[in-house]
Amino acid sequence: MKNALVLCSVSAIIGAVAATIVNDRHVESRATAETVSASLSDAETTSPSVDNTVHVSTPLSIPALQTGVSIPPTAVAAGAAARPLAIDDPELTAEECTNIAVYDRGNRSVVNIETRSVRPDAFMMMKIPAEGAGSGSVIDLDGRILTNHHVINNAREIRVTLYDGSSYEARLVGGDPATDVALLQIDAPRDVLFPIEFGKSSGLRVGQKVFAIGNPFGLERTLTVGILSSLNRTLRSPGDRLMKSIIQIDAALNRGNSGGPLLNSRGQMIGMNTAIASRVGESSGVGFAIPVNSIQRVITQLIENGKVIRPTIGISQVHTTERGLVIASLAPGGPAEKAGLRAYRVIRETRRRGPFMYEQTRVDRDYADRIVAINGKPIRNTDDLLARVEENKPGDEVTVTIVRDDRRIDVTVKLATAN
Numbered sequence: 001m002k003n004a005l006v007l008c009s010v011s012a013i014i015g016a017v018a019a020t021i022v023n024d025r026h027v028e029s030r031a032t033a034e035t036v037s038a039s040l041s042d043a044e045t046t047s048p049s050v051d052n053t054v055h056v057s058t059p060l061s062i063p064a065l066q067t068g069v070s071i072p073p074t075a076v077a078a079g080a081a082a083r084p085l086a087i088d089d090p091e092l093t094a095e096e097c098t099n100i101a102v103y104d105r106g107n108r109s110v111v112n113i114e115t116r117s118v119r120p121d122a123f124m125m126m127k128i129p130a131e132g133a134g135s136g137s138v139i140d141l142d143g144r145i146l147t148n149h150h151v152i153n154n155a156r157e158i159r160v161t162l163y164d165g166s167s168y169e170a171r172l173v174g175g176d177p178a179t180d181v182a183l184l185q186i187d188a189p190r191d192v193l194f195p196i197e198f199g200k201s202s203g204l205r206v207g208q209k210v211f212a213i214g215n216p217f218g219l220e221r222t223l224t225v226g227i228l229s230s231l232n233r234t235l236r237s238p239g240d241r242l243m244k245s246i247i248q249i250d251a252a253l254n255r256g257n258s259g260g261p262l263l264n265s266r267g268q269m270i271g272m273n274t275a276i277a278s279r280v281g282e283s284s285g286v287g288f289a290i291p292v293n294s295i296q297r298v299i300t301q302l303i304e305n306g307k308v309i310r311p312t313i314g315i316s317q318v319h320t321t322e323r324g325l326v327i328a329s330l331a332p333g334g335p336a337e338k339a340g341l342r343a344y345r346v347i348r349e350t351r352r353r354g355p356f357m358y359e360q361t362r363v364d365r366d367y368a369d370r371i372v373a374i375n376g377k378p379i380r381n382t383d384d385l386l387a388r389v390e391e392n393k394p395g396d397e398v399t400v401t402i403v404r405d406d407r408r409i410d411v412t413v414k415l416a417t418a419n
Contacts, residue, residue, distance in 0.1 A: 098265055102211045103223045105267030108163040109196035110260055111136045112215045113147055113170075113184075115155035135214035135260030136160065136184065137196045137269065139299070143168075145184040146299065147259030148274050149175045150238045152182050160186050163194070163221065174302035177239030178310075180274055181295055183302045196261055199268030201291030204228055204247065212251045212273050212287070214260030226251030234383075235275060235288055242383040246288050247271045253287035262289040271295075311394045311415035313385075315341075320381055324372040324403065326365070339413040341402065342369045372408070373401035389415065 092100070115132040134151030138144075145160055152158055158170040168186040175182035205228065212224045230248040237243050249262065253276050262271035271289030278284040301308045314334020318325040327343040330336050345367040349360045371379050374388035375398055392398060394417040399410050 098209075099211070099223070099225060102263055102265065102267045103213070106196060106211075106213055106261065106263050106269075107221045107223070108194040109138045110163070110213045110215075110221050111138060111145055112161040112218075112220050113145070113151055113259065114159045114161070115152055116157040117155045133215065133218060133256050134258045135256065135273075137259075137261045137272070138162075138193050139198075140195050141190045141193050143186040143188050143193060144173065144303070145170065145186060146272065146295065147182050147184065148272065149177050149180045149182040150274075151259045152184065153177070153238065158184060160184065161220070162188065162192055164192055166192060174306035174308075176298050176302065176308045178237055178241040178308070179243060179294065179298050180237045180239070180290065181272070181298045181302070183299055197268045198292055198296065199264055199266065199270045201245075201247065201270050201293045204231060204270065204291075206230060209265050210249050210251055210270070211263040211265075211267075212249070212253060212257060212260060212289075213263065214253070214257035214273060216252075216254035216256045218256060224252040229286070233288060241386070243290065243294075244383075244387065245291050245294065247291055249273075249287045249289060250285045251287060252283040252285070254283050255281065257287075309394065310390055310418045311392050311396065312418035313389050313398070313400075313413055313415060314338075315343075315385070317343075318371070318382060318385065321370070324370045325379055325382070325385060326370045327368050335413050335416050336400075339400075339411050341400065341411060341413070342367055342404070344368050369402040369404050371400060371402055375399050376401075394418075 113134045113136050115134075117132070132151065132155070134147060136145045136147035136151070139146050152172065152175070158172070159167055160170045161167045166188070168188050170184040170186045173183040173185050208228050210226055210228050212226070213221060216222055226249050228247060229250050232244070233246040233248045235243045235246045247262065247270070251262075253273050257273050258275075260273050261269045262273055264270050269292055271291050272295055273287060273289045275288045276283060277286040277288070298308055312331075312335065314331040314336040315327055315329075316331050316334075317328040319328050320326075327336070327341060330341065330343045345364040347362050347364050349362070350357060351360055371385065373379055374385070375391075377384075377388055379385055379388065389398070392415055394415055397412050397414050400413050402409050402411060
């Protein structure tokens with residue numbers, strides 16, 4: 001009997017202790033759930049892109065984003081400091097942390113560009129209003145915006161909308177159709193401008209991860225992710241010039257992405273998204289971006305001069321052959337003519353037929369020089385010619401190797417400033 005009483009007492013004590021533990025755990029679990037719910041609520045009512053420093057609880061694949069390490073505020077185009085957003089979620093993968101970090105660092109630098117223009121209507125014999133849209137990037141605290149030239153071409157009104165929804169009328173600083181680069185200016189407070197950080201497009205590798213941010217179909221600051229598919233592609237610009245060293249990507253690009261930044265895994269701009277290859281006008285997984293190294297050379301001149309000042313060799317027209325470029329015509333008084341280069345020669349001859357005199361004109365093509373190299377680099381087509389000339393500045397001298405009367409001759413030509 002005594003043994004039974006002892007067992008009952010022990011059982012009662014154990015039951016009370018167990019109930020207390022279970023109740024404490026339930027309270028702790030409920031408190032944790034309420035805390036998570038509050039955090040989610042805050043996230044829904046607060047802009048997700050407040051800062052740019054990233055605190056991660058899982059290691060990432062890039063040195064700057066290791067466990068517990070913050071991305072320091074970086075001096076971007078005009079020395080602006082980025083404001084960090086903390087990311088500390090053990091449930092995120094390393095890849096997800098990288099994606100979020102890149103977006104948080106770059107999304108406030110991306111703007112939405114809307115344009116208004118007029119276009120002729122052949123049927124109605126009148127001009128009708130037209131609207132366009134694209135993307136751009138803030139590049140400094142002075143309010144300069146980088147975008148594609150084709151985004152703002154022929155626009156009568158340009159408006160730029162920042163990440164916070166504020167909208168500003170923009171004016172054109174300068175544009176270059178040959179490279180499809182344009183620079184805008186807005187008068188916005190410095191505290192709402194977050195300049196994008198420029199990286200380098202030299203040293204890029206096929207297969208590395210890339211990120212595109214833009215406004216496809218007006219959906220502002222949309223992130224798409226992909227890889228760098230190929231390098232050194234060529235692309236015909238709206239100015240009918242062949243752009244070289246173009247980056248090919250498979251990240252989705254659609255209408256409205258033009259002018260937006262292409263970023264690397266550190267959130268640095270390595271290119272500007274500009275075109276897609278598609279039969280239907282929508283993403284097909286083949287997109288193209290202008291490398292940032294080329295862009296920087298152009299925008300420097302746009303800021304200084306409002307345009308790109310290029311050299312000219314003074315050759316107006318050429319005829320492409322398998323053995324080089326035959327000069328068809330020269331600019332009167334231009335550098336090539338002054339240097340003694342020869343183009344097609346027009347010969348006018350007067351002949352008599354009976355009592356009548358008449359003039360006959362013929363073109364002597366054998367008289368023209370054939371260009372085979374400039375500064376020792378082979379010339380095979382007009383794009384080669386333009387590229388070799390534009391490697392120099394107005395006033396520079398170049399060595400043009402020609403074939404004349406079956407002899408190779410080197411001629412020195414001093415380049416002039418193109419109109």
